Amino acid sequence: MRWRGLLGVFAFVALALLAWGQQASEPPKDEPPQFVTVFSVEVEQGQEKAFIERFQKRARLIDKAKGYKGMFVLQHTQNANKFLVVTLWRDESSFRAWVNSEEFRKAHAEGGVPTKAMQLDTYRIVAR
Numbered sequence: 001m002r003w004r005g006l007l008g009v010f011a012f013v014a015l016a017l018l019a020w021g022q023q024a025s026e027p028p029k030d031e032p033p034q035f036v037t038v039f040s041v042e043v044e045q046g047q048e049k050a051f052i053e054r055f056q057k058r059a060r061l062i063d064k065a066k067g068y069k070g071m072f073v074l075q076h077t078q079n080a081n082k083f084l085v086v087t088l089w090r091d092e093s094s095f096r097a098w099v100n101s102e103e104f105r106k107a108h109a110e111g112g113v114p115t116k117a118m119q120l121d122t123y124r125i126v127a128r
Helices: 002-021 048-056 092-099 102-107
Strands: 035-043 068-075 082-089 115-124
Touching (some): 092 102
Antiparallel strands (some): 035 082, 035 115
């Protein structure tokens, strides 16, 4: 069952990458993403709205990170308390620099909503 969910994520990321390259009539100003993080989060029942609002109201410090290309927050269609946070990066070193930055610490200083499970997976884009 987990693989079916991951395949859906990969399909979503692939579509996002295609759209990223076709957003405007002019060519992209920089290279497309090469590195993806997928953060799986299961929040406590009843905390779904708070989790979504946290992302909607975030300070957007990540948006200024070198090599950051975008983020998607996905909510499971059948289990509303399960989410995937997908981030796109120019490369792995850009992601690592963000995680080790003062801005990252500021962005996560408030803490989050109560969670039942969390897992971070990272991927390299190898084909388009």
